[in-house]
C-alpha cells in the first residue's frame with residue numbers, strides 16, 4: 296500500500312529499475328548531460344551530488360572529472376543497481392533517500408547535477424530548501440529537465456506518466472530559485488543533437504516530426520549558486 300508521495304515514487308521507479316529502464320535512460324539523456332557537464336567546470340577537488348541518480352551512469356561520468364560523487368535516489372532498486380555497476384569507482388557512493396530529505400550533512404557539496412528528476416518531486420520547495428542546505432557556500436547547482444512549459448512538444452507525454460509531476464516554465468523556476476536564496480539564477484535550453492532514425496518507433500510523441508522538434512527545442516537547464 297502507498298502512504299505518501301515519496302513511497303509512490305519509490306514504488307514506480309523500483310518498477311522502472313526492475314524492467315531495466317534505469318540503464319536505458321542513459322541513451323536518452325547522454326547528449327544533454329554531456330553538454331551540461333561541460334558547463335559545470337568540474338575540478339578534481341569537487342564534491343558532487345547527483346540527485347535522482349537512477350542507475351548511476353551520470354555519477355560515473357562525474358566521477359571521472361570530480362573528486363567525490365554521491366548519488367541519491369528515492370528508489371532503493373535504482374540505488375542497488377547503481378552501487379553494483381559502480382564497484383570499480385572508488386570515489387562514488389550511492390544513498391537511498393528523498394530530495395525532500397537528502398541524507399547528507401549541511402554544506403557537503405560544491406556542485407550538484409540532477410538529470411530528468413526534479414519535476415517528480417512532490418514538494419519542490421522542500422527539495423530546494425534541502426539542496427540549499429547540503430550545498431557549500433558558493434556551490435553551483437545544475438538541474439536538467441525535459442518536461443517544462445516552454446517546450447510544448449514535451450507536454451505530449453505527461454498523460455503517460457503514472458505519478459504526478461509539475462509542469463512549470465523557466466520563468467517560474469527562476470522565481471523559485473530566487474525565493475530559496477539561490478543567486479545568479481539562470482536557464483538555458485540544451486538541444487539533443489542525437490540523430491533520430493527514420494524508422495524509430497515512438498510511443499511518447501504523436502509523430503516522429505514532433506519528437507525531432509522536441510529534441511531541437513531541447514531540455515531546460517536551470518542553474519544557480521548558493522549565496
Ligand SMILES: C[S@@+](CC[C@H](N)C(=O)[O-])C[C@H]1O[C@@H](n2cnc3c(N)ncnc32)[C@H](O)[C@@H]1O
Pocket residue numbers: 301304305308317320321324346347348349350353367368369370373392393394395409410411412415416417
Ligand atoms: C527519469 S529517472 C532519471 C534517472 C537518472 N537521473 C537518469 O537520467 O538516468 C528519475 C529518477 O528520479 C528519482 N526520483 C524521483 N523522485 C525523487 C525524489 N523525491 N527524491 C529522489 N529521487 C527521486 C527516481 O527514482 C528516478 O530514478
